[in-house]
Amino acid sequence: MKSIKVKTFCAGALGLVMLASCSDWLDPKPLSFFTPENTFDTYAGLKSATDMLNRDVRYFDFYPTSGSAEPCILSEYWFSEMAVNGRTDANNVPVDLTALITPSASLSGNTSQINNYWTYLYKGIKDANTLLNRATTAQYENEEQRKEVEALAYFHRAYRYYRLVHQYGDVPFIVNEVTSPRYDFYTTKREVILKQLKEDLENSAAYLSNSVYVGQVSQAAAYHLLAKINLALGDFDAAIEAANKVINDGVHYLMTDRFGVDKNDPTKNVIWDLHQSENKHLPENKEVLYIVLDDYAQTDARSAAGLEIKRQILPWFTASGKVSTPDGKSAFVDNNETKNPYLLEYGRGVCSLRQTWYATHMIWTLDDTDLRHAPGNWMKMTDLKYNNPALKGTSEWYGKPLQMYNDKGECLIADTIRCWVDWPHYKTNVADQKANWWRGGWADWYVFRLAETYLLRAEAYVWKGEKNLAAADINKVRERAGARPITASEVSISQVLDERARELFYEEPRKCELTRIAYIYAKTGIPADNGKTYSLDKFSTENYFYDRIMSLTEFYNKGVKNAYGLTYTMQPYHVLWPIALKATSTNVEGHINQTPGYDGWENNIEPMDRPND
Template identity: 25%
Template sequence: MKTIAYLKYRIFAAAAFVASLLFTAGCSGDLLTEHPETQLTADQVYSTEEGFELGLNGLYSLARQEREGYGYTDSFGATGLYALMNIGGTDNYNCGAGASGEFSAIYKNWATANVPTDKSLKAAFSWLYKTVLAANTIIGRVGNPDIAWSSEETPLRVEAEARLIRAWAYRHLTYLWGKVPLSLVETTGENFRTDWVREEVSVVRAQIIEDLKFAADHMGWMPSQVGRATKGVALTYLAEMYLAEAGTGSGPFDEELLRLAWEAANKCITEGPYRLIRERMDNSQGCAFMDMFSPSNVNIESGNTEALWVMQWEKNVVGGGNNLMRFSLRPKFDTADKLASGITISYEDESRGGRGFARAAITKWALELYDKSSDYAAGIIDDRGSEYAIAKYYVLTDKDTFSGVNAYTGEPWKIGDRVFIGASKDADAGNPEVSTLYGFAGLKSGEKEGDNSNWPYTLKYSFCDSGYPKNNESHNDQVYMRLAETYLLRAEAAYKRGLAGDAANDINELRTRAHALTVSESDVTLDLILEERSRELLGEEQRRYTLRRTLDAPAFVEWITARNGKDAGLSERDYLFPIPQSVIDANVSRPMEQNPGFTGSGSGSN
């Protein structure tokens, strides 16, 4: 672990240096263009192999920002989270239960807040193009014949990693905005542009696929440095992109693209060194499924064989950054009488993972999916929906404040009692028979669904910094992509090729690991695959992208509104976000069209 920490220190310090000097897009003018005054610095940095490694560190630091804070308030510091652009406002996470600001505000009222002047949309668009520009600089300079490389393979691997991140950025952009400008060369003062054209999605994705194929050919199965992506990431994204281009809904599908999608996922699963975590990784209370999310187990170098990409953070290190996943995806639970009369749960018990702010909450529909894959009467509980994966209760400690009587037992509340989360009334707060412990059907619904102080939440990110349970940020490393997603992509490709039996086998690999009910060939449908992705990847998956990839606009709206009862006003125009007005205004030499249904009016999210 000391070796990992030292490597991370070097990586973060280098990332901070390179990112701050090289990869800054102009705040005024064209968001697709770098400041030309950084050109000399780029010449200096990209003159040695070590310089290119520093450049890659800076590039990865930009990718990590998806889970870091970007927006600020006067009293709380960073509170915005780019990850909510693809997690929130979907079928399995709503933002309508008291959350405010940034992307959460858009989902609470799509009709008035999803507008071209929204600050979060502008920030995300700019951040992704900064990432593209950073990648282009590396890709464009790696062929310099004056560089003394340590081996013939090194420049190919460096280019492959840069092209992977460029593909990663354009993947985000096409799912969020559809047609976008395609920039593939380093931007300098000589090629400054104000006449960008939004390329067709098929054109941009053809480039994504080309970049991912190059990455898959030249990246290693294991990360070149701690925290970097792997060949498995390239193959998994490649499978997804082939599926995205093969067709949506019930088809018709492009059979060749489906075959390529299956082959990419299959290569990752069968030829790579990755394996599902099926056995316990430590002796703590829990289950194998959740062990890989523990800070002590999360890294590939620590034995996490399922991880394809683990993002790194480090406290009190230049460039170490921090993440806000726990802060955004768990409730702010230290509120009197929210769980039961007379009870206040304290943040001070660090075993609870620290402070949350409820920027998003799991939908009741998503929680009840675990009831379908369990048989409580038979003692079969899907590990992914168990008390080890979803917070269902708090155990009272001497740090909590409590008084009165447990209405279920008739006895005064005492240390060691379990107080169940999301109970519909005081009598249920201590009653496991009608609580979330044995299923989620008894959860509150309607206006109380997703209560920002009293609602179940994922434990995948429930880790605070030791000694700082009230801080927004955390510095624990996190799995960003894992092999389970590759299995689900292979299952989808198999099903769409008419191989429902093979799809069932892949789904059952995950269900067996989770001790859940298995499925048969006849059970497999696209709906089942979408449900299984939610069960397995809750809080991890970029869910908006999955639904965009598999459903057309009418079905997208119908699917979400039938399952998300809190977020209001979703319509077919919201299948895409609006192009930020600042981008359209900066493109002064050529008119840039807006996505259908949007104007420049409205309040936005900030």
């Protein structure tokens, strides 16, 4: 069953400036407000707070944030080989990363969500620490209830720190409840943080259950996160052990048979079923490890923006003058679904997340049977037809497929970056609850599912050189998609990343996973697929993250300019994000190190090998 609306909570204030005001954390406003003193004294009160932490995962990744038309997850893709920012109507969008991404920049809203991630993740850490502290004195019916609450808090703290250390590197490690403003934090080493997260989950995951309401944290989700943390530490055997506890739990399995709302539609397939909004929370969907719920019927959802996934990913082909027929006429009518049924069928995109050739073409060359790239699931621009009613009787091109050039070789697209790109319709097909919305509305979304667990275990096997086992795990995912199985000789870390790109688009935090793998190469010295070796002491100037993006993207490595005149640029130090100057400069009684490569990092001191007191 689907869980009901939960209450919100706000406890204490972290001294980092951006976390000082509870009222600024989320939009829409909380449904209710209560304090730890009068709520966190019972099992029921503490469980309500863990439900709120689940809701926050939905907001900080997948929803457009306050003051922005774009969700934070887009920044995870702009800093990767899979996508760039496609907007050309502003000069402050993250295109020229060298110039724009600085500690003093306003990195929130449409200029990327770097600062918002810092705020939202530390807010969740503060709340998780509050629960851990209050869990020691609350009243329970039995000891299992206390252990469950603590395990949920450890999961949410670990989930957020996992993201922080792969977004910013070394960061303040706060493990105690903060009840008043503080300005005395110090940076802790990334590996120290990861080791503590590993210990926390190893000691607590067993107290969680796989029999939970959908939308709550399962035991499998905790072990899945533990597998990621073990990989980040280079403990590949432990990563395999954690993944085994998920894959072999007898509860979860890959969905290989048709199910859900369209299961009797012979034109669809299991890949389509897996990603339809109505099917994600169904009890029969056994692939779900952790999912965030969204229901438009809830009062708090009606004032928000919904996922807006169609708006973010689809090309801006509907707007007047963006796409022309070969005889020079407007291809479509905008903002009128009667005159342009594509608005209702596919949506109205503005292409904030513009996929690269790597994402739309390069990763799909292994075969032509992959359902994730098949007609009906995957849309190509040439699948669309000129449908402007004004073309009837006036142009021979009415009803014919789109083409990019006329017979003179002249481009028919006003902005090829923003208005011409393929997209995964099976993922963007999110219903609009509002009339004339066409953006992709309110829907559940995967955070962890079993397909990724197989790919995590496959990655661990690759690091260990056990390519036959890695191929078997990758092929579990590929065969479900109808794709050709790969051989052991084809297995590599690059192939794992390609399969993650095929399977987990708009689910995984792509930049974090690339950075995690770059750290592993630097820590172990294992030669990379590109023949190079890396080291931690040169991480900000030479790393696998940067080299992979430069070798695959057609933007950051080509001097490409967008229609606004901005050049796409990236530097090796973008493997990590800067920490806002406002956070470092106001921490006057301590010292928060700046990310290497950015202004101020020359003042860094040795990070601590323990948490902040």
